[in-house]
Amino acid sequence: MQFYDPNTLIDDVRALLRDRGIDPADPWDSADPERAALAATGAAKLLRGLGVMPAMDPVPGLVRAVTEPWTDADDRRATG
Amino acid sequence: MRLLHSGKVRDVYEDRGDVILVASDRVSVYDVVLPTLIPDKGKILTQLSLWWFSQLADVCPNHVISATDIPPEWAGRAIRCKRLDMLPVECIARGYLAGLGLDEYRRYGSVSGVPLPDALLEGSRLPEPIFTPTTKATAGHDEFITFDDVASQVGTETAGRLRAITLEIYRRGASRAAARGIILADSKLEFGYDASGVLVLSDELLTSDSSRFWPADDWQPGRRQHALDKQFVRDWSSGLDWDRTPPGPPVPDAIVQATRNRYITVYEQLTGLPWPEEPTCSSTTRTP
Numbered sequence: 001m002q003f004y005d006p007n008t009l010i011d012d013v014r015a016l017l018r019d020r021g022i023d024p025a026d027p028w029d030s031a032d033p034e035r036a037a038l039a040a041t042g043a044a045k046l047l048r049g050l051g052v053m054p055a056m057d058p059v060p061g062l063v064r065a066v067t068e069p070w071t072d073a074d075d076r077r078a079t080g
Numbered sequence: 081m082r083l084l085h086s087g088k089v090r091d092v093y094e095d096r097g098d099v100i101l102v103a104s105d106r107v108s109v110y111d112v113v114l115p116t117l118i119p120d121k122g123k124i125l126t127q128l129s130l131w132w133f134s135q136l137a138d139v140c141p142n143h144v145i146s147a148t149d150i151p152p153e154w155a156g157r158a159i160r161c162k163r164l165d166m167l168p169v170e171c172i173a174r175g176y177l178a179g180l181g182l183d184e185y186r187r188y189g190s191v192s193g194v195p196l197p198d199a200l201l202e203g204s205r206l207p208e209p210i211f212t213p214t215t216k217a218t219a220g221h222d223e224f225i226t227f228d229d230v231a232s233q234v235g236t237e238t239a240g241r242l243r244a245i246t247l248e249i250y251r252r253g254a255s256r257a258a259a260r261g262i263i264l265a266d267s268k269l270e271f272g273y274d275a276s277g278v279l280v281l282s283d284e285l286l287t288s289d290s291s292r293f294w295p296a297d298d299w300q301p302g303r304r305q306h307a308l309d310k311q312f313v314r315d316w317s318s319g320l321d322w323d324r325t326p327p328g329p330p331v332p333d334a335i336v337q338a339t340r341n342r343y344i345t346v347y348e349q350l351t352g353l354p355w356p357e358e359p360t361c362s363s364t365t366r367t368p
Contacts, residue, residue: 001277003165006233007217028217036223040215044168044233054168054233055273056216058099061166063085063092064216065270065283066101070290071222072172072179072268 003055006043088113098145102158109317110324116331122157124343125287131351132285140245142281164272164282168216169230171242173250175209176265178292184224193226201302209250211243253286260349263299265292309346312338
């Protein structure tokens with residue numbers, strides 16, 4: 001099974017578009033929350049269409065998962 | 081042994097091709113790591129996670145290789161884990177309305193596309209547990225996505241398994257907790273593929289860094305709920321003249337001890353096991 005990080009693919013595509021004179025938005029830094037979901041889903045679908053499983057590399061994937069407490073349950077949300 | 085990353089409360093090392101997760105005694109409030117340690121917090125959460133992994137091993141394989149094949153200085157607070165290719169979604173089960181789920185409900189009347197009844201309040205119990213996945217960005221905020229989005233990303237079969245496993249783990253965890261006077265409001269799970277392509281549960285499991293635990297006898301919908309373990313630190317810090325930016329203030333001994341005792345109580349209540357007390361050092365201040 002082959003894997004590729006869909007977040008990396010998004011960065012790859014943004015760089016490619018910039019090379020071609022396009023100014024793509026940063027989907028993770030947008031006022032429109034739908035963009036992040038669209039980009040993430042689109043990148044994953046493209047990979048699956050190419051026979052590659054969308055998955056984050058083990059080290060950054062795990063680091064991303066374990067080094068921060070779950071932000072949804074952080075103290076600002078817990079105490080106002 | 082190579083340090084890969086030091087996070088707010090846990091560190092990640094690489095050793096012999098495996099990953100070692102080390103839980104520290106650090107505690108953060110308002111996203112700021114405080115200069116005072118909570119003695120044994122890392123051990124307590126690690127042991128709780130290991131206990132849940134063991135209890136729920138029939139639901140899904142997990143990434144634990146060993147809790148003993150680790151350097152002796154990390155005994156009790158470290159886990160040797162498999163390297164996994166991590167799925168790009170966070171799998172969240174919610175049985176109660178809180179946090180980002182509450183924000184999403186107030187905006188759309190649904191969470192991750194799951195419609196919810198009208199007039200629910202902060203802390204309300206949901207008619208049934210729901211699966212509310214989010215994106216997993218390398219930077220920026222995670223955003224809610226629907227089950228169909230997950231299916232598009234990882235395939236319908238895998239998405240269905242993720243939902244079923246996440247909800248089953250939540251149901252079993254919530255049932256166990258409820259029998260001991262604890263509400264498991266919600267929980268976040270992480271999954272990956274091992275070298276054989278098997279779907280494996282990763283990260284930590286049903287700890288207070290990945291879940292909300294509330295005392296059942298204090299539950300009251302319509303207001304913010306009290307955290308079962310960290311509330312002493314939260315209450316203390318909220319009364320300070322502190323702008324909630326680094327550096328955080330040192331935590332008084334009484335708050336440290338009360339918080340440590342509460343972490344132990346949660347461990348003992350959930351597992352039904354006594355926490356093995358050892359002499360602890362009274363000096364708890366560190367440079368974060």
